[in-house]
Amino acid sequence: MNHKELIASMAAKLNAPKSIVADLLETTVTTCTELLVEEKTIGFQSFGNFEVRKKEERLSVHPSTQIRTLIPPKLVVNFKQSNILKDKLKNLRHNE
Amino acid sequence: MNKEKISSQEIIDLVSSKSSVSKRVAEEFLKVLISSIEEALLAGEVVKIKNFGTFKLLWNEPRKSVNVQTGDDILLAGYHKVSFTPDTILRDLVNEPFAHLLPVELDSENPEPIQEKTDVALDPLRIFTDQAAEIKDLLSEIQALSSAGDSKILKEESEPVLPVESTVVAEDVYKLIQEESVVEHIQEEQVAIQIPNEVTEPVQTQKEAGPIQESPVEFVYEEKHQKSIVTEIDKQQPVDSVVSIHEERQFNDENKSGQSVNSIPELDSMEFLKDIKPRRKRKVWLLIVIVIAVIVGLSAGLYLFCPPVTDFTNSSIEKVGKITDNVVASVANLFHTKPKQTPPVARTIIVPKDTMVNDSVDDEVAVVEKESVDSLQVMFDNPRVYTKFIGSEVVKPGNRLTIMSKKYYGNKDFWVYIYEANKENIPNPDRISEGTVIRIPKLDSRLIDVTNPRCIKKAKELHDVYVKNKVN
Secondary structure (H helix, E strand, O other), rough: OOOHHHHHHHHHOOOOHHHHHHHHHHHHHHEEEEHHHOEEEEEEEEOOOEEEEEOOEEEOOOOOOOOEEEEEEEEEEEEEOOOOHHHOOOOOOHOO | OOOOOOOOHHHHHHHHHHHOOOOHHHHHHHHHHHHHHHHHOOOOOOEEEEOOEEEEEEEEEOEEEOOOOOOOEEOOOOEEEEEHHHHEEHHHOOOOHHOOOOOOEEEHHHHHHHHHHHHHHHHHHHHHHHHHHHHHHHHHHHHHHHHHHHHHHHHHOOOOHHHHHHHHHHHHHHHHHHHHHHHHHHHHHHHHHHOOOOHHHHHHHHHHHHHOOOOOHHHHHHHHHHHHHHHHHHOOOOOHHHHHHHHHHHHHHHHHHHHHHHHHOOOOOHHHHHHHHHHHHHHHHHHHHHHHHHHHHHHHHHHHHHHHHHHOOOOOHHHHHHHHHHHHHHHHHHHHHHHHOOOOOOHHHHHHHHHHHHHHHHHHHHHHHHHHHHHHHHHOOOOOOOEEEEEEEEOOOOOOHHHHHHHHHOOOOHHHHHHHHHHOOOOOOOOOOOOOEEEEEEEOOOOOOOHHHHHHHHHHHHHHHHHHHOOO
């Protein structure tokens, strides 16, 4: 499901035009992004938490060339699902 | 790090204020958003939100674990996990504080400074060769100073004593041994000194045997000779002590310069006594000079034959250069101070001189080799002019400059010289057009010495230069 499909399904549920839904989604996304840039954790009840984690710098060695590279530290967005979502997903059958 | 948690309610407030919709609408919207994402995920779909990221379901396999309390094996059930991969925009925005940091290849750090060092590394080399030349000059000066009086003796020192001389010695000893009683007493006292008792017997037998002698016996003869002189001249003095010291100190001289002993048989014992102390000093100097000569020789050898050293690129060259500089400096100091410390008597210089002559020979060899290396460097630095050609080849399909180089010079790396000689005919060294006549230049054999890593290195450098030129 890509961006457009998501907007379409939401518009159908909300009985609202797609343009408004698209605007609202964009606003939500920018708001979340701004908050994450400020390194704040966003928690959606029943869905999960978005948080920023710091990955420390590390030394990586290329397995075949043996070139050692110093990877600088970085900040990444991490999503952790809530237990409610996890329980919902438990009912899902594992196909593979 | 600010770990302040923003609840969904705050998000709703923010969104409603930003897009000027009622909170109720915003709340509804967010609920629908989350529920539709969940639905899509439950349907096994991937949800992608523009500028935000992708939600995806991942299956975590069930795994075995151990109950920490009881130690029993337990099986953790597999579960689905919602993974979120942030979009590049979000990722970059979040990582902004560290965005300026780039991965650093640690191993690639080394070659760069070394390449910068190449020019610097050549300087110690030049200093070293300069100093070597200085030493050479000094040595030749010292040689010239003392060679006037001592050249003959020096030659004899390096050569074994001639049998003719020894016969003369023998005759002298003949006469002297007639005062056997005195001499033999001394000999017996001298057991501590290297002469074994047996040797005294052969000496006596050789009185009858005549002048055919072996080298160890010669020494004995000479020693006896010396002792007898000492005893003759200075019987009142404590003979054995004088002789023993004299023995130790004179051993080299008397062994080597038998003739001088013969020609000056009346050396005063007093003179010897005077000489004893300086000689001891000289022996120490002799040792130091030998050690330094060995170090200089070794470093020169290392310098010339070790590939990493000849590379100039390795940082070890600097160390070697410094060490050799120190050595050279100390050697130079030694030679400077030498004339002051040793008495200016011509004879006293003989012993150190002997070794110094050898040193100078070694050094000359080293210097010559260094010069050849230097000339190689000059050859590298100067643009090569190709006037003589040893052959020419018409390019056929599949023929390459490297193949020609291998054929004519024995190593494919030297193709650069062929390229240099035919630059005007070859626009691109990688692709030489068919039918082009390639002239194979005659090169100095030192320049294409397959065994010399410097030559190959230079060729590779040229290779880099030309290949880069082509790329540019």
